[in-house]
Amino acid sequence: MKAESSKKRLKISKELWRLVPQYFADAHAAKAEGKLIAWLPPMNGAIEVFRAMDIVPVMPENWSPICAATGLAVDCIEAAERMGYSRDLCGYLRNAIGYIHDGMKKPDQPLGGLPAPDLIVAFGGGCIPAMKIFQAFTERFQVPTYLADGPQIPPERIDDEAIAFGADRFRDFIQWVEEQAGMKLDMDRLKEVVRLSDRACELWDQIMDYRRYVPTPFSAAEIGVMFVMVVLPGTQEAIDFLEKFKEEVEERVRGGIGCIPQERFRLFWDNIPLWYNMGLFNYFEKFVSVVVAETYSAAWSIRLDPEKPIESLALKSMLSFPLVSNVSLQKRIDMVLDSCRKYKIDGAILHSNKSCKPISLGQMDIKRALMEELEIPSVMFEADHMDVRNWSDAQVKNRLDAFMDMLEQRKFGTHTR
Numbered sequence: 001m002k003a004e005s006s007k008k009r010l011k012i013s014k015e016l017w018r019l020v021p022q023y024f025a026d027a028h029a030a031k032a033e034g035k036l037i038a039w040l041p042p043m044n045g046a047i048e049v050f051r052a053m054d055i056v057p058v059m060p061e062n063w064s065p066i067c068a069a070t071g072l073a074v075d076c077i078e079a080a081e082r083m084g085y086s087r088d089l090c091g092y093l094r095n096a097i098g099y100i101h102d103g104m105k106k107p108d109q110p111l112g113g114l115p116a117p118d119l120i121v122a123f124g125g126g127c128i129p130a131m132k133i134f135q136a137f138t139e140r141f142q143v144p145t146y147l148a149d150g151p152q153i154p155p156e157r158i159d160d161e162a163i164a165f166g167a168d169r170f171r172d173f174i175q176w177v178e179e180q181a182g183m184k185l186d187m188d189r190l191k192e193v194v195r196l197s198d199r200a201c202e203l204w205d206q207i208m209d210y211r212r213y214v215p216t217p218f219s220a221a222e223i224g225v226m227f228v229m230v231v232l233p234g235t236q237e238a239i240d241f242l243e244k245f246k247e248e249v250e251e252r253v254r255g256g257i258g259c260i261p262q263e264r265f266r267l268f269w270d271n272i273p274l275w276y277n278m279g280l281f282n283y284f285e286k287f288v289s290v291v292v293a294e295t296y297s298a299a300w301s302i303r304l305d306p307e308k309p310i311e312s313l314a315l316k317s318m319l320s321f322p323l324v325s326n327v328s329l330q331k332r333i334d335m336v337l338d339s340c341r342k343y344k345i346d347g348a349i350l351h352s353n354k355s356c357k358p359i360s361l362g363q364m365d366i367k368r369a370l371m372e373e374l375e376i377p378s379v380m381f382e383a384d385h386m387d388v389r390n391w392s393d394a395q396v397k398n399r400l401d402a403f404m405d406m407l408e409q410r411k412f413g414t415h416t417r
Contacts, residue, residue: 005069005278005279006221006222006224006278006279006280006281006282007221007279007282008221008222008224009218009221009222009259010218010222010225010245010248010249011248012225012241012244012245012248013222013224013225015241015244016224016225016227016228016241019227019228019232019237019241020066020111020227021111023231023232024111024112024113024114025111025112026056027056027058027114027115028112028115030056030115031056031115031116035054035055035056036055036056036118036119036180036181037055037056037058037115037116037117037118037119038050038055038056038057038058038117038118038119038120038121039058039059039060039114039117039119039120039121039134039137040057040058040059040120040121040122040123041059041061041121041122041123041130041134041320042059042061042062042230042231042320043230043299043300043302043316043320044121044123044148044316044317044320045170045312045313045314045316045317046121046148046173046313046317047197047233047234048190048193048194048197048233048234048309048313049173049174049177049185049190049313050177051193051233051234051235052185052186052189052190052192052193052234053177053178053181053183053185053186055119055177055181056115057231058114058115058117058231059230059231060096060099060114060133060137061092061096061130061133062227062230062231063096063099063114064091064092064095064096064275064386065275065386066110066111067095067099067103067110068091068095068275068276068385068386068388069275069276069278070110071276072099072103072106072109072110073091073095073275073276073386073387073388074387074388074389075098075102075103075106076094076095076096076097076098076099076102076103077091077094077095077098077386077387077389078098079097079098079099079101079102079103080093080094080095080097080098080101081094081098083097083098083101085097087387088354089129090127090129090355090356090386091355091356091384091385091386091387092129092130092133092355092386093129093132093133094386094387095386096133096136096137097133097136099114100136100137100140100141101140104116116141117137117141117143118143118144119143119144119145119146119177119180120134120137120138120141120143120144120145120146121134121145121146121148121173122134122135122137122138122145122146122147122148123148123150123317123320127356127358144180146173146176146177148169148173148317149169150166150169150170150314150317150318151165151166151318152318153318154327154328154331155318155319155327155331156331158315158318158319162318163311163314163315163318164311166311166314166315166317166318167310167311167314169314170310170313170314170317171310174310187309190309191306191307191309192306193234194234194304194305194306194309194312194313195304195306196233196234196235196236196238196239197233197234197304198303198304198305198306198312199239200228200229200232200233200234200238200239200242201229201301201302201303201304202303203239203242203243203245203246204229204242204300204301205301206246207242207245207246207249208297208298208301210249210250210253211292211293211343212292212342212343212344213253214258214263214266214344215256215257215258215259215260215261215262215263215290216258216259216263216266216290216292216343217249217252217253217257217258217259218249218252218259219259219260219281219290219291219292220269220273220281220291220292220293220294220297221259221278221279221281221282221291222259223273223278223281223294223296223297224278225245226296226297226300228241228242229300229301230300258290259290260285260288260290262288263288263289263290264287264288264289264408265284265287265288265289265290265346265347265404265407265408265411266289266290266292266343266344266345266346267284267289267290267291267292267345267346267347267348267349268291268292268293268294268336268339268340268343268345268347268348268349268376269281269291269293269294269295269296269348269349269351270294270295270336270348270349270350270351270363270366271295271296271350271351271352271353271356271359271360271363271385272296272351272353272355272356272359272385273294273296273385274351274383274384274385274391275385275386276386276388276391277388277391283397283400284400284404287404287407287408289346289404289407291349292343292344292345293339293340293342293343293345295335295336295339295359298335298339302315302316302319302320304316329361329362329365332362332366333362333365333366333369336348336366336369336370337369337370337373337374340370340374340376341374345374345376346376346407346411347376347377347378347379347403347404347407348366348367348370348376348377348378348379349378349379349381349400349403350363350366350367350378350379350380350381351380351381351383351385352380352381352382352383353382353383353384353385354382354383354384354387354390355384355385355386355387355390356385363380364380366378367380377403377406377407377410379399379400379402379403381395381396381399381400383396
């Protein structure tokens with residue numbers, strides 16, 4: 001199957017496709033100028049520290065969806081499998097390992113590929129594949145590596161003592177960065193970067209909240225805009241983009257302009273999107289339906305206090321894996337139910353992700369809770385967010401067609417076909 005992008009209706013999406021290549025071009029230019037390049041996981045406080053010290057943060061996990069969307073992922077994944085990595089492992093892991101050993105050698109990489117790291121930050125939390133990915137990076141590049149040792153506890157149990165411990169470990173991390181960079185961190189500059197990150201999260205929350213309107217101003221087909229939340233926190237560039245995004249969404253809400261003319265059904269998506277088949281989100285439009293909300297977009301906003309930058313970044317790091325680590329099944333169920341209430345959902349699409357079992361665990365319980373507590377029916381299908389070889393177009397669409405026909409009969413007493 002050839003990678004299929006989604007049809008986008010927002011003007012801001014054109015701006016995004018200026019930002020994406022510019023980000024990678026800037027990273028390569030910085031490398032050529034002798035600036036330090038740091039590879040690290042997304043959504044942790046190290047990003048703001050690097051921004052404040054003019055070190056370029058690069059998130060290889062974010063690179064994997066680009067590989068899937070451009071078709072490079074299959075080559076990288078198969079390279080990892082030839083090295084002995086099982087096809088049952090995380091797609092991000094297989095793509096990342098295949099990329100650093102094979103994909104980086106290709107002369108025609110999308111967007112010029114990733115600049116090699118000078119520093120690596122490996123966080124000892126989140127999912128096990130994420131930790132093993134950074135172990136592989138360290139072994140491959142042989143550059144200075146910091147293994148963060150933050151407390152891993154459920155979000156509701158993070159208290160002042162845990163934050164104090166995390167802040168102490170974070171100061172140790174900052175000292176390490178200062179030693180590698182040969183310069184001291186300017187705390188005023190860090191406060192400014194944290195302020196920009198917090199403002200980006202505020203704007204993101206406001207933008208996502210507008211999706212509760214009927215008709216919704218945009219759908220999951222536009223979810224690629226979260227690129228700015230992953231790679232550009234702590235920058236004015238992210239603020240400028242998100243403010244334009246918010247203005248466009250507000251204008252659509254005021255004018256009653258939806259992403260499709262009518263909304264017969266409002267749908268919820270659980271799990272990571274199919275990066276090689278984002279067009280699936282548009283597939284539901286033939287049923288006059290729209291994917292209004294999803295679990296994944298909720299993971300990219302953690303509010304910060306600029307006056308307490310160290311404590312805020314330590315807390316952000318502890319909360320950075322809310323869907324895959326230290327979250328009870330009941331908490332996950334509550335998150336889904338709350339979203340379905342807020343966004344007036346008629347039906348839920350549950351992607352049982354072969355490549356990410358931690359996020360997929362408990363989906364049968366979620367399915368049951370949706371029906372028992374909210375009378376919202378759902379459908380589950382198995383696929384893989386990275387590996388297109390695990391996608392069966394006809395099989396999945398037959399299941400989705402039958403589900404949409406059931407929704408039509410349930411709500412209106414008619415059939416879709």
